[in-house]
Amino acid sequence: MSRLLPFIGFMLLAALFGFGIWWNTQHDPNAIPTPLLDKPAPAFNLPKLYEPTQTVSKADLLGKPYLLNVFASWCIECGVEHPVLQAEGPTLGVQLVGYNYKDAPTDAKRWLAEHGSPYAVVIADEPGHTAIDFGVYGAPESFLIDAQGVIRYKHIGPLTPDVMAKELKPAIAALRKETP
Amino acid sequence: MSERARASRLKPLPQGYLLRLLLVILCAFASFAHAQAIEPMPFANHAQELRFQQLTHQLRCPMCQNETLADSNAPIARDLRNQIFQMMQQGKSDDEIKQYLVARYSDFVLYDPPLTRGTWLLWFGPLLILLGGGGVVLVAVRKRGRMPANGSPGPRPSIDNGDDW
Numbered sequence: 001m002s003r004l005l006p007f008i009g010f011m012l013l014a015a016l017f018g019f020g021i022w023w024n025t026q027h028d029p030n031a032i033p034t035p036l037l038d039k040p041a042p043a044f045n046l047p048k049l050y051e052p053t054q055t056v057s058k059a060d061l062l063g064k065p066y067l068l069n070v071f072a073s074w075c076i077e078c079g080v081e082h083p084v085l086q087a088e089g090p091t092l093g094v095q096l097v098g099y100n101y102k103d104a105p106t107d108a109k110r111w112l113a114e115h116g117s118p119y120a121v122v123i124a125d126e127p128g129h130t131a132i133d134f135g136v137y138g139a140p141e142s143f144l145i146d147a148q149g150v151i152r153y154k155h156i157g158p159l160t161p162d163v164m165a166k167e168l169k170p171a172i173a174a175l176r177k178e179t180p
Numbered sequence: 181m182s183e184r185a186r187a188s189r190l191k192p193l194p195q196g197y198l199l200r201l202l203l204v205i206l207c208a209f210a211s212f213a214h215a216q217a218i219e220p221m222p223f224a225n226h227a228q229e230l231r232f233q234q235l236t237h238q239l240r241c242p243m244c245q246n247e248t249l250a251d252s253n254a255p256i257a258r259d260l261r262n263q264i265f266q267m268m269q270q271g272k273s274d275d276e277i278k279q280y281l282v283a284r285y286s287d288f289v290l291y292d293p294p295l296t297r298g299t300w301l302l303w304f305g306p307l308l309i310l311l312g313g314g315g316v317v318l319v320a321v322r323k324r325g326r327m328p329a330n331g332s333p334g335p336r337p338s339i340d341n342g343d344d345w
Contacts, residue, residue, distance in 0.1 A: 030245065032242055032285060032286055032288045033286055033288075034286065035282070035283060035284070035285075035286045036284070102255060128255070128256075128259050129259075129263075131259075132259060132260065132263060132284060133284065134284075135284040135285050135286075136256075137242035137243050137256040137285065138243055138256065
């Protein structure tokens, strides 16, 4: 038995390290859990990207669930996410609201002209103050906000087909079950 | 002669001058390196600036997760520094500013996380591992102590069959 002890110790360590590697493949180590989950989304009032004289507020969007997608022309990962949003966005059954984060309006418009826009409306937060209230620290990030204006789901990083199938779509389905 | 005397009298002056100049340059660079990530902010006074430095050194940048808000050059760190500065001008206390950030970015932004149900393993995990390791050592030492004492200090006889456990 005592001869086996070093071997058992080794196996325990190997199991621990293996678990660590597995855990990091399942979780994004850079994602910070948001304290805003299941809490009312912060109030905002931001100009539209294409009509800067008009603003969109949180109250304007109440009544229907929507997916608030934080993007920017300088964000490389957004280019990965964008085709997925373009392809799957219309099948989600919720309105897509683009949240242009810390971007020059001309750059944002050029980027959307080039990649296409999956959004029903795009709001612009060039200074990035409102984004702090949302706990945004980069792009892309996505918030699923229900008809009452409560944040029901958040994803940090690009929405991939896998994330959509395993997380976003079930979250939207759960919303639909609540409101007949 | 008087010329030479004057020259020798003058000699130490340029050296001291050079040394002082060098010191000034070095000091300037040191402060430059320190303030690298921070753009100048219109602080009301020096005490406020010190408080700002102290506070931003206690907070973690959400983007570059190994840097403090004071050190990071990430856009979000710059925005949060500005936000903290604005809140200081409004007379908010350090605790209020920390609360504000925790409400948006969770306990993650604190380098000194509070002791809660979610963090007890973080706080006491190392102690548990230390106790576990200490227990193993204690058992091993006791076991060795129970072995028959060997008078001669020379190489151990075959009673120790290479099994140190």
